[in-house]
Amino acid sequence: MGREIKIAPSILSADLTNLGDAIRILNDGKADLVHLDVMDGHFVPNITFGPAFAKELKVVSKIPFDTHLMVSHPMQYGPKFAESSDWLTFHIEADDNPQDTIKLFKDLGVKVGISVNPGTPFSAIKEFVPELDLILIMTVEPGFGGQKCMTQHFSKLTEARELVEELGQDTEIMVDGGVTEHNVAEVVKAGATMFVAGSAVFRGARGPVEEIKVLKENALKGLE
Numbered sequence: 001m002g003r004e005i006k007i008a009p010s011i012l013s014a015d016l017t018n019l020g021d022a023i024r025i026l027n028d029g030k031a032d033l034v035h036l037d038v039m040d041g042h043f044v045p046n047i048t049f050g051p052a053f054a055k056e057l058k059v060v061s062k063i064p065f066d067t068h069l070m071v072s073h074p075m076q077y078g079p080k081f082a083e084s085s086d087w088l089t090f091h092i093e094a095d096d097n098p099q100d101t102i103k104l105f106k107d108l109g110v111k112v113g114i115s116v117n118p119g120t121p122f123s124a125i126k127e128f129v130p131e132l133d134l135i136l137i138m139t140v141e142p143g144f145g146g147q148k149c150m151t152q153h154f155s156k157l158t159e160a161r162e163l164v165e166e167l168g169q170d171t172e173i174m175v176d177g178g179v180t181e182h183n184v185a186e187v188v189k190a191g192a193t194m195f196v197a198g199s200a201v202f203r204g205a206r207g208p209v210e211e212i213k214v215l216k217e218n219a220l221k222g223l224e
């Protein structure tokens, strides 16, 4: 049975003076999701977008919003971002009560994901997988776009794939950090069903629409 592979361009790497246009380009460019990197300057050493900003951008988008909360207090900020999100992901490292956060987010009507940092083993989120719509495996330290992919963490994609299949679920498995046209087949082969691409989409020489096309084509090679 064929897995569907989805691309989530991260607008963190887009022209920040023109984010409305970046979203319009993704609308036309066959992106599957818009990946919104939310950073609080505490969980990670960088600050990005707030909830009011996300709401404005969402109005322009015809594509579902996939919000990646890199914040220390997901319970506090999650509800504010849920209004503009279709998928909402928090970090296991930032949360002492993941069960409560999952429930809160679900009650808000969004699809729920948990992310693990490069230094966190997949086993840290294993017990929550039955309740998750998305598992997000980081292959860079969160905080900045344009970093090199830490390929040694691809094995977590396989761990996630095996567990999801064992449970008979359709939980999405997403990879975030340094994905390019050269390694995207490998992440799909390892088990990913969704991939984030920031600089590969917005900083590539061919322009976002063409870069998305190439990334998707190459991603499918991982299923062969």
Ligand code: DX5
Binding pocket: 010, 012, 013, 035, 037, 068, 140, 141, 142, 143, 144, 145, 146, 147, 176, 177, 178, 179, 196, 197, 198, 199, 200
């Ligand atoms: C890193 C972010 C990523 C990042 C991806 O903290 O979570 O989503 O923007 O950008 P690239 O694809 O350039 O690594």
Ligand code: ZN
Binding pocket: 010, 035, 036, 037, 068, 176, 196
């Ligand atoms: Zn991200």
